[in-house]
Amino acid sequence: MRANISRGDKSASIYFPVGRARLAGVLSYLGIDHMNDFDLSCSGKNAMDIDVSLEPTGVAERTIAELCHNEGISLSRLNAAYEALDSLPYEKQLEIMDKVANQPPETFHDFRNILDSSVIPTVVTKFYCPLTVTLYARNRWDNIDGDGYEEDGRFAARYADRIREEMREFNAEDGENMAKYFYGNNSICAKLRSVVWDFAERGGELYGCITVETAGALTPEQEQELKDWISGQNSDGLGEGFEQREIILNNGYSSGEIYVSLWHSGDDYFIDNEDEFAERLERQSMTMGGM
Numbered sequence: 001m002r003a004n005i006s007r008g009d010k011s012a013s014i015y016f017p018v019g020r021a022r023l024a025g026v027l028s029y030l031g032i033d034h035m036n037d038f039d040l041s042c043s044g045k046n047a048m049d050i051d052v053s054l055e056p057t058g059v060a061e062r063t064i065a066e067l068c069h070n071e072g073i074s075l076s077r078l079n080a081a082y083e084a085l086d087s088l089p090y091e092k093q094l095e096i097m098d099k100v101a102n103q104p105p106e107t108f109h110d111f112r113n114i115l116d117s118s119v120i121p122t123v124v125t126k127f128y129c130p131l132t133v134t135l136y137a138r139n140r141w142d143n144i145d146g147d148g149y150e151e152d153g154r155f156a157a158r159y160a161d162r163i164r165e166e167m168r169e170f171n172a173e174d175g176e177n178m179a180k181y182f183y184g185n186n187s188i189c190a191k192l193r194s195v196v197w198d199f200a201e202r203g204g205e206l207y208g209c210i211t212v213e214t215a216g217a218l219t220p221e222q223e224q225e226l227k228d229w230i231s232g233q234n235s236d237g238l239g240e241g242f243e244q245r246e247i248i249l250n251n252g253y254s255s256g257e258i259y260v261s262l263w264h265s266g267d268d269y270f271i272d273n274e275d276e277f278a279e280r281l282e283r284q285s286m287t288m289g290g291m
Contacts, residue, residue, distance in 0.1 A: 007031065043073075060100040077112075128209055129269070135151050159247070170241070244259070
């Protein structure tokens with residue numbers, strides 16, 4: 001859906017959904033500095049001689065445009081509806097527009113109800129992975145030793161807050177949400193809403209914790225492909241960048257620098273979902289208890 005906005009001899013077009021900055025730029029171009037989408041009707045003359053007309057494409061959009069015209073719907077309400085529509089997977093968008101075309105809603109409120117009832121709830125899944133720490137300690141001359149030695153998740157747990165702080169700073173440089181870097185299966189990409197790297201402590205050890213938000217649940221095949229991508233990020237992408245980041249410690253014996261890696265090449269490396277990870281920890285606990 002396109003809206004044509006004109007004032008005097010100037011005109012501009014916007015496509016829904018439209019961002020606030022884009023609309024502000026259009027209104028400024030038309031010489032309007034103190035009006036927003038709440039003040040604009042989708043159809044006809046507005047205050048300050050602003051004329052708005054909707055240019056629909058297809059049967060469904062013509063129905064929506066007619067509802068907006070008949071009820072004097074604001075540009076803000078129409079834009080919010082298109083934002084909700086745009087957030088849905090493409091197949092669901094087609095399903096909704098087919099329904100609007102074949103069973104036209106009587107009011108704009110009915111159209112909005114169709115949208116709201118079709119919203120796919122966000123499913124949150126956490127994935128866990130082991131981590132290793134390389135410590136470069138300070139010697140008695142207060143210099144960093146050139147030879148580092150490896151520590152495990154229990155050592156890392158003592159510095160969980162410091163490591164998490166460093167990851168937040170690292171993420172902030174390019175945005176926390178890594179979903180934009182997923183270029184795999186399109187069916188997964190259509191579901192991905194957010195992927196954020198962090199850490200979690202379990203059983204006295206620190207692990208990598210990747211929180212994934214999707215539109216609906218992943219199939220087992222989709223989950224496995226996402227795990228493979230996370231593993232790749234840990235080894236070559238985000239993880240490779242993060243493991244080169246020095247984390248300064250000032251704590252007596254452990255004073256020095258640590259480097260945290262979310263990947264290693266051993267056979268015991270894993271990317272587990274929550275159930276798999278709980279089972280892994282239970283097996284480890286039983287093994288330790290047996291010893």
